[in-house]
């Protein structure tokens with residue numbers, strides 16, 4: 001089998017990681033590379049394992065998303081579903097399976113196959129049952145709001161109108177496009193065409209962060225332009241805040257699109273400075289020590305890679 005190549009890439013979440021902590025970007029893109037191999041170093045193996053780690057809020061989002069997409073698919077086939085059925089059929093079994101996997105610890109031998117939650121790994125949960133109850137309640141609320149408030153707006157979209165979007169679950173490389181020679185990952189949750197119009201929805205099971213989410217969806221607009229030839233004025237964006245039952249619908253102006261492109265170019269440029277000879281094609285990172293630890297150690301309490309940085313952070317005091 002041909003050897004896998006670590007290609008330079010950019011995404012909104014990679015840029016956020018890089019902004020918060022250079023070292024986090026190093027671990028998640030370079031330090032973990034090859035960590036799945038038998039001959040990998042202990043550090044590579046640990047970085048790979050930690051890179052695959054999830055957390056309860058991520059799990060909550062996945063469970064809610066799986067359930068609402070199932071509701072939508074059932075609806076498209078003419079089968080009405082209520083929130084309890086979606087919870088019991090899709091979200092609850094998913095959540096139970098992942099939680100059990102994380103507790104049992106099989107991820108130690110196969111981090112890609114089995115879920116490991118940061119809360120279990122770093123033992124940060126004071127009351128496990130209460131945490132599960134809280135997540136369950138929020139997912140159920142998200143499903144109910146989806147059925148009441150979102151489905152009436154998108155229920156007439158047929159599968160034939162939808163864009164096929166590659167996700168980690170569909171296998172292979174996930175959804176991306178090439179912009180100015182750089183591979184950009186962008187994975188919209190739900191996108192479809194009505195005539196020349198492109199409508200893109202993103203599900204949010206967590207908190208409202210309007211500015212951040214507007215920026216994220218600007219990238220999806222660029223995806224629609226580059227990959228599907230859409231015109232900016234024909235692109236309609238919706239951030240669906242499922243827990244609150246609110247939607248943020250918007251279009252973006254040429255100026256906003258220019259700002260989004262500039263942000264991306266600046267971020268790509270800064271990341272490139274951390275590569276040997278600034279060579280994105282070779283994509284060889286500078287030594288780990290050149291990727292600074294975060295300036296705000298509050299970021300470390302929420303970070304998967306704490307185990308790998310702990311000694312250095314302790315040295316810094």
Ligand code: SF4
Nearest residue numbers: 021024300303306309
């Ligand atoms: S533990 Fe702290 S310093 Fe280390 S990668 Fe995470 S945020 Fe950065």
